[in-house]
């Protein structure tokens with residue numbers, strides 16, 4: 261292994277002792293960071309917009325809520341965890357005037373710093389701590405006593421102690437239980453965008469949807485198509501997650517393994533890889549960031565059209581019914 265990995269035993273929580281950490285927002289990442297840090301003994305406050313619907317939920321979790329300017333003013337470390345597209349305006353109008361020398365500004369993703377949408381003042385430490393997974397799962401695994409891997413980067417080290425603060429934060433949210441390594445804002449931003457678009461979110465959902473549609477259009481029952489192309493993905497991925505490709509292939513039949521070798525490369529082929537390279541180039545050049553910003557400025561018309569289309573898709577309606585009959589699958593609404 262070439263990367264230096266950090267685990268609980270390698271990291272001191274001292275840099276956060278006697279410090280106030282403000283988490284701005286209370287969404288997917290923010291509620292998990294805030295609650296995990298609170299449970300790790302850190303003094304956490306929450307900064308929310310006026311009239312926020314999340315105030316009651318944060319208070320119910322035992323967290324003190326303030327306005328965003330008040331929280332920025334009161335804190336030593338400020339974690340900006342609202343949607344990337346909303347950050348530049350909130351930062352400029354409500355946070356920047358209160359980010360005085362000696363404070364730390366922390367991000368969960370490098371997007372706005374890397375693409376030049378936020379330029380923090382020179383006298384503050386700037387860092388990112390990015391858990392490698394969704395916020396709701398970050399909270400769930402922490403409560404189970406486990407952790408989620410994460411990566412950290414120091415963008416500006418005004419204090420000379422920025423790395424220690426980033427590592428302490430990573431430990432407080434549970435990431436050093438699983439392993440943390442150092443990166444740069446550039447590497448985190450580009451790899452995170454690539455991973456979620458090409459593999460984790462865009463790639464996986466398109467693969468599932470195309471498989472489901474192929475079976476249903478050929479006349480097979482949608483329930484069977486759902487089990488085959490969606491439900492079972494988790495079971496196979498769990499084996500890959502726990503034991504790698506070889507462990508998964510040990511568990512499946514020889515018939516499945518042979519089909520895996522001969523058909524996998526027909527589905528995800530050289531053209532797909534060429535397209536992945538183009539996707540990466542669009543991320544690196546900033547073309548994707550500009551497209552995302554333009555859609556946001558246009559009221560997210562493309563995003564909303566896509567959300568609407570999928571909402572009525574048979575894959576979703578059939579899945580909802582089938583999952584309802586499986587009480588062992590978590591049926592609760594997401595907490596935030």
Ligand SMILES: NC(=O)C1=CN([C@@H]2O[C@H](COP(=O)(O)OP(=O)(O)OC[C@H]3O[C@@H](n4cnc5c(N)ncnc54)[C@H](OP(=O)(O)O)[C@@H]3O)[C@@H](O)[C@H]2O)C=CC1
Pocket residue numbers: 285286287288289290308309311312313314315340341342343344346350368369390391393394395396
């Ligand atoms: N989602 C994830 O799992 C991951 C996200 N990240 C990064 O973490 C950051 C946060 O993302 P995510 O957790 O998805 O964000 P969410 O969409 O879940 O954030 C919602 C929160 O942001 C607040 N908010 C939204 N708009 C504004 C605004 N204009 N002014 C003030 N508050 C606002 C909401 O306030 P209210 O409660 O009042 O509605 C809510 O509390 C991003 O940088 C993202 O890239 C990194 C890793 C994974």
Ligand SMILES: CC[C@](O)(C(C)=O)C(=O)O
Pocket residue numbers: 391392393394395452455456460461
């Ligand atoms: C996979 C998507 C992600 O990067 C994440 C959960 O890690 C995100 O931006 O939500």
Ligand SMILES: [Mg+2]
Pocket residue numbers: 369452453456
């Ligand atoms: Mg991401």
Ligand SMILES: [Mg+2]
Pocket residue numbers: 391392393452456
């Ligand atoms: Mg990610």
